[in-house]
Amino acid sequence: MSYEKHPSDEQLILDLDGELSARQSRRLRAHLESCWTCRTRRQELENSIAELIRARRDEELPSADGPQALLKARLDQLPAPPPRIPIWALAGAATALIALAILAIRVLPSRRPVVHQAAIFSIPDSRLTPGAAVLLNRRSVCSAENTKNKTVPVALQRQVFANYGIPGAEPREYEVDYLITPALGGADDIHNLWPQSHSATVWNAEVKDALEDRLRQMVCEGQLDLSEAQREIAVNWVAAYKKYFHTDAPLPQHRQ
Amino acid sequence: MSIERTAPAILPVSTAGPSRDTRLEAEVVDLFDQFRDRLLRYLLAFGLAIPDAEEIIQEVFLSLFRHLQRGKSRANLRAWLFRVAHNQALKRRQRNRRDPESLAADGIAVDPTPNPEDQALSTQTHRRLLAVVRALPEQDRRCLALRTEGLRYREIAGVLDMSLGAVSISIARSLARLTRATER
Ligand SMILES: [Zn+2]
Numbered sequence: 001m002s003y004e005k006h007p008s009d010e011q012l013i014l015d016l017d018g019e020l021s022a023r024q025s026r027r028l029r030a031h032l033e034s035c036w037t038c039r040t041r042r043q044e045l046e047n048s049i050a051e052l053i054r055a056r057r058d059e060e061l062p063s064a065d066g067p068q069a070l071l072k073a074r075l076d077q078l079p080a081p082p083p084r085i086p087i088w089a090l091a092g093a094a095t096a097l098i099a100l101a102i103l104a105i106r107v108l109p110s111r112r113p114v115v116h117q118a119a120i121f122s123i124p125d126s127r128l129t130p131g132a133a134v135l136l137n138r139r140s141v142c143s144a145e146n147t148k149n150k151t152v153p154v155a156l157q158r159q160v161f162a163n164y165g166i167p168g169a170e171p172r173e174y175e176v177d178y179l180i181t182p183a184l185g186g187a188d189d190i191h192n193l194w195p196q197s198h199s200a201t202v203w204n205a206e207v208k209d210a211l212e213d214r215l216r217q218m219v220c221e222g223q224l225d226l227s228e229a230q231r232e233i234a235v236n237w238v239a240a241y242k243k244y245f246h247t248d249a250p251l252p253q254h255r256q
Numbered sequence: 257m258s259i260e261r262t263a264p265a266i267l268p269v270s271t272a273g274p275s276r277d278t279r280l281e282a283e284v285v286d287l288f289d290q291f292r293d294r295l296l297r298y299l300l301a302f303g304l305a306i307p308d309a310e311e312i313i314q315e316v317f318l319s320l321f322r323h324l325q326r327g328k329s330r331a332n333l334r335a336w337l338f339r340v341a342h343n344q345a346l347k348r349r350q351r352n353r354r355d356p357e358s359l360a361a362d363g364i365a366v367d368p369t370p371n372p373e374d375q376a377l378s379t380q381t382h383r384r385l386l387a388v389v390r391a392l393p394e395q396d397r398r399c400l401a402l403r404t405e406g407l408r409y410r411e412i413a414g415v416l417d418m419s420l421g422a423v424s425i426s427i428a429r430s431l432a433r434l435t436r437a438t439e440r
């Protein structure tokens with residue numbers, strides 16, 4: 001037996017997912033066998049979806065590498081699951097908690113406001129900001145101007161804040177800085193950018209500037225390989241500063 | 257001057273602590289690899305900006321980890337991921353509406369017109385299809401986006417809290433428009 005009239009698009013769609021009842025499905029198939037109009041219509045529906053899927057796949061998405069590294073870092077930092085506690089211990093703990101709660105109510109005049117704690121990144125997270133360089137040879141680096149304070153595009157800045165889990169960060173709290181400075185061939189790349197917090201008092205941007213000048217000078221005078229300079233600054237710029245200035249703390253003239 | 261793009265100068269330094277639930281972590285990262293692009297495309301179709309969408313995805317997978325850690329059901333994690341992402345996106349949009357600064361940022365992504373280079377890459381049909389999709393009512397766009405990311409109609413109904421019948425009507429309506437657009 002077949003349909004009196006053509007099935008609706010909705011019925012055709014549900015049938016594709018096997019959502020029609022066995023009886024409905026049998027009737028629909030019987031109709032399709034005898035009706036080329038509906039067969040064509042069903043084919044068109046399938047084609048539209050397939051074509052749309054292809055169109056979507058063509059749209060370029062930002063790389064998943066950074067976000068994946070961030071997820072791993074966050075998973076590492078999650079607290080361990082609470083151990084299973086026997087019920088008798090829970091009862092004791094509950095009593096203690098109630099006592100504590102009463103104490104807390106007496107002691108604390110009011111709930112303390114939640115303070116937004118700005119994270120301080122003195123050294124970037126190596127998983128998010130491993131460093132990336134564009135210029136390979138010493139000559140091109142040293143013949144270019146010593147670019148200072150090159151500003152990072154706003155869109156990239158937002159992405160850096162998001163990757164570091166501080167999406168709403170205020171520009172006055174952080175400066176998005178190059179890990180490997182462009183003056184040493186550092187790239188305009190998300191892997192070479194990190195939020196340097198202005199609240200960092202000791203190992204701050206000025207101290208890093210001094211190290212960059214020193215390394216660039218050494219590279220251009222042939223005392224240090226460019227790739228080595230890039231590597232040292234990317235691995236741990238604070239350690240590099242200590243090494244090249246032979247000191248454990250920033251020199252007075254480099255502090256501001 | 258030719259600029260050569262090199263691999264990052266340095267490999268990330270491992271700073272991970274002692275292994276803890278490493279198998280579960282690996283499983284979650286594996287699911288992230290499978291679903292990140294799909295979730296991102298869905299959230300962009302939702303009208304969110306990329307940083308917001310990426311952040312939601314992080315939250316989704318951290319929730320997934322806790323969900324699995326507590327021994328909760330592993331049945332249909334695909335639908336679970338999209339449902340959590342969808343709910344987070346709704347919350348995010350409400351928050352952005354209250355906060356005028358991010359509203360402006362949100363507006364940028366509402367119409368994700370491909371840039372000129374992308375346009376050159378995609379065929380004319382694809383461009384026309386995506387233009388039709390952008391013009392669809394919001395709920396129809398979401399149904400269709402979930403379908404193109406591989407969800408079954410029943411799963412879409414669960415994610416968007418609609419009846420199966422309503423999903424099929426929405427999809428039929430959108431497909432009719434898409435079909436007309438490709439025929440022309
Ligand atoms: Zn028919």
